[in-house]
Amino acid sequence: MELIYGNNYGAFYKVFEAPNVECKLQLIVDTVGIYMSENDLSNFLAIIQDSDKPCNCDNCNGGKCNKIWCTNPLVDICLKVNDEILAEMEDLVKGTQFVLNMDETLKQYRIK
Secondary structure: OEEEEEOOOOEEEEOOOOOOOOOOEEEEEOOEEEEEOHHHHHHHHHHHHHOOOEOOOOOOOOOEOOEEEEEOOOOEEEEEOOHHHHHHHHHHHHHHHHHHHHHHHHHHOOOO
Protein backbone atom coordinates (compact mmCIF):
# COMPACT_ATOMS: atom_id res chain seq x y z
CA MET A 1 0.00 0.00 0.00
CA GLU A 2 1.09 3.53 -0.75
CA LEU A 3 -0.28 6.63 0.97
CA ILE A 4 -2.07 8.93 -1.48
CA TYR A 5 -3.46 11.54 0.91
CA GLY A 6 -4.28 11.79 4.60
CA ASN A 7 -5.64 14.24 7.17
CA ASN A 8 -6.72 14.18 10.82
CA TYR A 9 -9.75 12.02 10.02
CA GLY A 10 -8.23 9.26 7.89
CA ALA A 11 -6.20 8.40 4.81
CA PHE A 12 -6.51 7.03 1.32
CA TYR A 13 -4.03 4.46 0.09
CA LYS A 14 -3.29 2.96 -3.30
CA VAL A 15 -3.54 -0.84 -3.00
CA PHE A 16 -1.29 -2.83 -5.32
CA GLU A 17 -2.80 -6.28 -4.74
CA ALA A 18 -6.44 -5.40 -4.16
CA PRO A 19 -8.97 -8.24 -3.78
CA ASN A 20 -11.05 -6.56 -6.51
CA VAL A 21 -9.00 -5.26 -9.45
CA GLU A 22 -11.46 -2.38 -9.92
CA CYS A 23 -11.05 -1.14 -6.34
CA LYS A 24 -7.45 0.00 -6.07
CA LEU A 25 -8.08 2.66 -3.41
CA GLN A 26 -8.62 2.06 0.28
CA LEU A 27 -10.08 4.57 2.73
CA ILE A 28 -8.76 3.98 6.24
CA VAL A 29 -10.68 5.57 9.11
CA ASP A 30 -9.64 4.48 12.60
CA THR A 31 -9.47 0.68 12.29
CA VAL A 32 -11.85 0.36 9.33
CA GLY A 33 -10.73 0.00 5.72
CA ILE A 34 -13.08 0.46 2.75
CA TYR A 35 -11.99 -0.46 -0.77
CA MET A 36 -13.11 1.88 -3.55
CA SER A 37 -12.65 2.50 -7.24
CA GLU A 38 -11.98 6.01 -8.55
CA ASN A 39 -15.62 6.10 -9.69
CA ASP A 40 -16.71 5.16 -6.15
CA LEU A 41 -14.56 8.02 -4.87
CA SER A 42 -16.45 10.51 -7.07
CA ASN A 43 -19.81 9.09 -5.95
CA PHE A 44 -18.70 9.25 -2.31
CA LEU A 45 -17.83 12.94 -2.72
CA ALA A 46 -21.29 13.62 -4.17
CA ILE A 47 -22.88 11.90 -1.16
CA ILE A 48 -20.74 13.94 1.24
CA GLN A 49 -21.65 17.19 -0.52
CA ASP A 50 -25.36 16.27 -0.57
CA SER A 51 -25.36 15.71 3.19
CA ASP A 52 -26.04 19.42 3.76
CA LYS A 53 -29.47 19.01 2.17
CA PRO A 54 -32.48 18.33 4.40
CA CYS A 55 -33.29 14.68 5.03
CA ASN A 56 -36.92 13.58 5.00
CA CYS A 57 -36.56 10.21 6.72
CA ASP A 58 -38.60 9.49 9.87
CA ASN A 59 -35.59 10.15 12.12
CA CYS A 60 -34.54 13.52 10.65
CA ASN A 61 -37.95 15.03 9.74
CA GLY A 62 -36.48 17.53 7.26
CA GLY A 63 -33.47 18.36 9.41
CA LYS A 64 -29.83 17.77 8.62
CA CYS A 65 -28.94 14.08 8.60
CA ASN A 66 -26.17 12.92 10.95
CA LYS A 67 -25.04 9.98 8.83
CA ILE A 68 -23.75 9.11 5.41
CA TRP A 69 -25.35 6.03 3.96
CA CYS A 70 -23.84 4.31 0.92
CA THR A 71 -25.37 1.16 -0.45
CA ASN A 72 -24.60 -1.25 -3.27
CA PRO A 73 -25.45 -4.89 -4.00
CA LEU A 74 -22.53 -6.17 -1.91
CA VAL A 75 -22.39 -3.98 1.18
CA ASP A 76 -24.10 -1.12 3.02
CA ILE A 77 -21.95 1.50 4.72
CA CYS A 78 -23.33 3.89 7.29
CA LEU A 79 -21.04 6.51 8.84
CA LYS A 80 -22.12 8.76 11.70
CA VAL A 81 -21.00 12.33 10.99
CA ASN A 82 -21.08 15.90 12.21
CA ASP A 83 -20.03 19.12 10.46
CA GLU A 84 -16.37 18.72 11.45
CA ILE A 85 -16.19 15.13 10.20
CA LEU A 86 -17.96 16.08 6.96
CA ALA A 87 -15.39 18.80 6.31
CA GLU A 88 -12.53 16.35 7.01
CA MET A 89 -14.10 13.72 4.76
CA GLU A 90 -14.59 16.20 1.93
CA ASP A 91 -10.97 17.33 2.27
CA LEU A 92 -9.83 13.70 2.30
CA VAL A 93 -11.69 12.83 -0.92
CA LYS A 94 -10.80 16.06 -2.74
CA GLY A 95 -7.16 15.79 -1.67
CA THR A 96 -7.03 12.22 -2.93
CA GLN A 97 -8.60 13.18 -6.25
CA PHE A 98 -6.14 16.06 -6.59
CA VAL A 99 -3.13 13.80 -6.06
CA LEU A 100 -4.49 11.12 -8.42
CA ASN A 101 -5.26 13.65 -11.15
CA MET A 102 -1.99 15.49 -10.62
CA ASP A 103 -0.03 12.32 -11.37
CA GLU A 104 -1.99 11.79 -14.61
CA THR A 105 -1.56 15.43 -15.65
CA LEU A 106 2.19 15.27 -15.07
CA LYS A 107 2.40 12.04 -17.09
CA GLN A 108 0.41 13.60 -19.94
CA TYR A 109 2.65 16.67 -20.22
CA ARG A 110 5.97 14.98 -19.41
CA ILE A 111 8.83 16.12 -21.60
CA LYS A 112 10.23 13.21 -23.59
